[in-house]
Amino acid sequence: MIEKKILEAAAKGIKQLYHQEIGPDKIGIEKTKKNIKGDFTLLIFPFAKFSRKSPETTAHEIGEFILESLSEIKEYNVIKGFLNISLKTDFWLDFISENAFRQEYGFHTLRMDSPVLIEYSSPNTNKPLHLGHIRNNLLGFSLSEIARANGRNVIKINLINDRGIHICKSMLAYQKWGANETPDSSGLKGDHLVGKYYVLFDQQNKMEIKDLMEKGLTEDEAAKQAPLILEAQEILRKWEARDKDIIQLWKTMNAWVYEGFRETYQSLGVDFDKIYYESETYLLGKKLVISGLEKGVLVRKEDGSIWADLREDGLDEKLLLRSDGTSVYMTQDLGSAQLRYTEYHPSEMIYVVGNEQNYHFDVLKRVLKKLNKGYADHIFHLSYGMVELPHGKMKSREGTVVDADDLIGEMIATAESTTRELGKANEFTEDEAKKLFRAIGLGALKYFILKVDPKKNMLFDPVESIDFNGNTGPFIQYTFARIQSLLKKGMDTGFSFQSFKVDDIFLLDQEKNLIKIIYQFPAIINEAWAELSPAVIANYSYELAKEYNQFYQEVPVLKEEEDRKIIFRLALSSFTGQVIQNAMKLLGIDVPEKM
């Protein structure tokens, strides 16, 4: 790319002028600010030391050198220590000619090297998905797309948490009060039906605890002695002993939940290449821990429990195997990491998991390192912040969760009413209209979630967040739809891209700014991948769409223009549309042709 050439020329210039070896990558380059003349800017301040001249003079000398050594450069100017370089119009015209009709502009072709594993979603099968899961799923899916665009062989993994005491709680409540209710008989989605019993368990359990406390027990004692908890624990024991009835119930209820999840995943447009079930993998880590004990990197205490001592790393001791020999969460994660490593030999293993588990992943990596597993260094925890509501946090017990299915439904309904109010759905068939409302509603939701830096906590106001104006998904979709409409009109009027050839066409400043933003796209995809942040793509898309809208405003009526100018503008519109489409693909957002 041209930036590289400029940097190399600058490095050469510095060497020749001031006899200093500077790596091209050590020189600062950036896109020139909007209101200043130039395309790229070099930061010359640091080299004033070597030249022993003022930054201005130094910049002029280097600028002169680059101008002479690179044919692409038209001119340069200097402001303080900023060397602003303008490229020849031909450079930008060539760029347009070469790329304007490349469908996959910005995307690397697929290389089949060792895969990247991306785990996301990882739901529990005792309740439906909520807003927090939505952030997880969208991040995981988008990140997978970004990795693919960067040429990686991506395996999307879902590790389903289908066993444990929390699952037994909803099973118990169903046994007691379910009265053979099914999704069909109740009209409830399977995951919601199971979730109903999980909540019921919690309510009943709380009442029991309250009663016991009134009889004089402490809260801790009450929580441990409540009959329902004891019964749930009994179910867990039976489950582990493969009790026929319990296993049957477990299978039935999980099947309901999976059917419910399937629908929600489909709505969100996310999918997986490999599904692991914790019920099948939860016993795996033990061997790893035992071997660590034999190698002497782990320690056994008097009661028989096994620990990792991480105090030298500034952390605490961490339990890996209980005194009764059963495994804990960490044991399971060690096992599942080893499993997926031996199955795929990935170059990277990414886990999309909330930031409340930062400590867990820190420990996981350190323990794997102690066990001498080289892949520990290739584990990345994409830690994302919580989604907060205006009136505090989401707590399932207090009924303040925002349910994923409800939210999706509301987004679509709002998209529908807004679209109808604007009178935009009139020309659509019922089917087309339905598809459109889905695309817009989900586009708004996805963009809203993804545009925020993953590591930050974010605020979601269910009322105010449903907006289709300004920095939103629908704005970008709308821009795309208008471009398609413009292209169609152009074609109808008889312009053909067949004859598209840019040579001496004068570029307006406005257009050039748009072209420069498009030019950046491949670099943006890279950056998003390096930072594991779809937000980079989202914010870029908005900048592009906004710039295009300004450009669009300037485009005069087609028929009043001379032909080649029109063709150039149509080509530029087409190119912009292509880039918008590609960017939206990376975010998992559909772009309707018409809206």
Added chain:
RNA sequence: GGUCCCGUAGCUCAGUUGGAUAGAGCAACAGCCUUCUAAGCUGUGGGUCGCGCGUUCGAAUCGCGCCGGGAUCACCA
């Protein structure tokens, strides 16, 4: 209390390896539909980048110390 993360306009968020006058949207106000989609565009007002010190040509960005908010520190997952 230990560790980690966050703090930018009234609100929600951008801000590239430290760079030029810190940017968008929402909300408020004023304009623009006889022409390719007004879910748009143009303009106005709105800032002690939490506070202080330091590093240097230059700090929202890096370092240290405070203040505020969050997460986590279970023989739970």
